[in-house]
Amino acid sequence: MTRPVIATPRRLPEALSGMFRMKFDVREPDAPVADPAAFAELAGDAQAVIATAFDDMDAAFFERLPAGVKLIASIGVGVDHIDLAAAKARNVAVSNTPEVTTPCLADTTMGLIIAACRRFREGLDIARTGEGRGMLTPESWGQRVTGRTLGVVGMGNVGREVAKRARAFDMNIIYTTPRPSADIDKTFNARAISLDELLREADVITLHCPLKEETHRLIDAKAIAKMKPGAVIINISRGPVIDETALIVALKENRIFAAGLDVYDTEPGPIREALRALPNVYCLPHIASATTESRSAMAVRVLANLDAFFDTGAPLDRVV
Known part of the structure; x- marks a missing residue:
């Protein structure tokens, strides 16, 4: 059976990346990719993208996003780094990880x-x-x-x-x-x-x-x-x-x-x-959620959103 493909603009911590690789084919860059065209090439045949608060996803990002991507699974509560209107126009769902932090x-x-x-x-x-x-x-x-x-x-x-x-x-x-x-x-x-x-x-x-x-x-x-x-x-x-x-x-x-x-x-x-x-x-250097407990819970929540998306077509914590 072909495994779902997910992509991310930056290399994730090994523990988190390893968790995803157990279920998905993961496309990760060696260094953060900010250019929409370069990320589109990396994402290729992905169906979902994992984002962090440091990944700006504006209208230009969505214009270049491969047509097969239908979910942006963001790690964290805030989604102000994502152009939600552009996501909605492209029929791309956006999820976050509320409450766990x-x-x-x-x-x-x-x-x-x-x-x-x-x-x-x-x-x-x-x-x-x-x-x-x-x-x-x-x-x-x-x-x-x-x-x-x-x-x-x-x-x-x-x-x-x-x-x-x-x-x-x-x-x-x-x-x-x-x-x-x-x-x-x-x-x-x-x-x-x-x-x-x-x-x-x-x-x-x-x-x-x-x-x-x-x-x-x-x-x-x-x-x-x-x-x-x-x-x-x-x-x-x-x-x-x-x-x-x-x-x-x-x-x-x-x-x-x-x-x-x-x-x-x-x-x-x-x-x-x-x-x-x-x-x-x-x-403080943006470390309010930087605890073993919070980061582990965020990873589990992202995984739950991905599982729900691939099982039902919609993530659990859908923002748009």
Whole structure:
């Protein structure tokens, strides 16, 4: 029996690739392929394509895509790297891997909140010098996390998991979301308010919204100007949700206290030097889901989507 053929624009980790090769013929390049024509040649007779968040699949990609490809199976929750309208026009289904990374994303968010509020970066730098009793003056002190007001922008799966963890710190939860509910309010003792109110009231603001036209540069200079002078902002959603230029200015001028980031406007390129050089910025290299548990679950979910597609013609987690 002929095995289904799948292709990917970049070489996958061996454990993941090996899992796919048990069931499928896999077309992988030695180095990432960004050119649509070159990828079309690689994909050849494939029926499905596996994508990561670092593989931009725009209209030009779909124009060149071999006619036999009818599924883009994306690894991760966000699909903003895929032109969904172009996929739909070509009758190509798109799937993602929702929910499986939620606990690790929420853990990372809380880690960034604590690190940013307590100024762990500066403390670690001092400790590396051998000094055992640094940060003794008031201007070097951090902020307490317990009892502060947490503003959650986007109360989906991850936002709710963050709220659950924040309650253990006795944080007051306010949130903004397209679909507020009495259940959310009761479960987390939370209060749904407008974004403007949240920006003004929250001590810590954490972003958990998808990247769409209406969320692009959601946190810009005007939004930052509404925040408390001691506010901390956390972003593990998508880089372009924040105007990084405005954020850098605000942090340099100490108009807000700190930022904790795992995603960047410049991805897949390097983090802006002006951003990572600031002592009150806590930068992670997009590792919120980089745990053995999350990556294994993502691989299993992608495989389930591929199996469902080849068995029934539709993936389990269909986006379009």
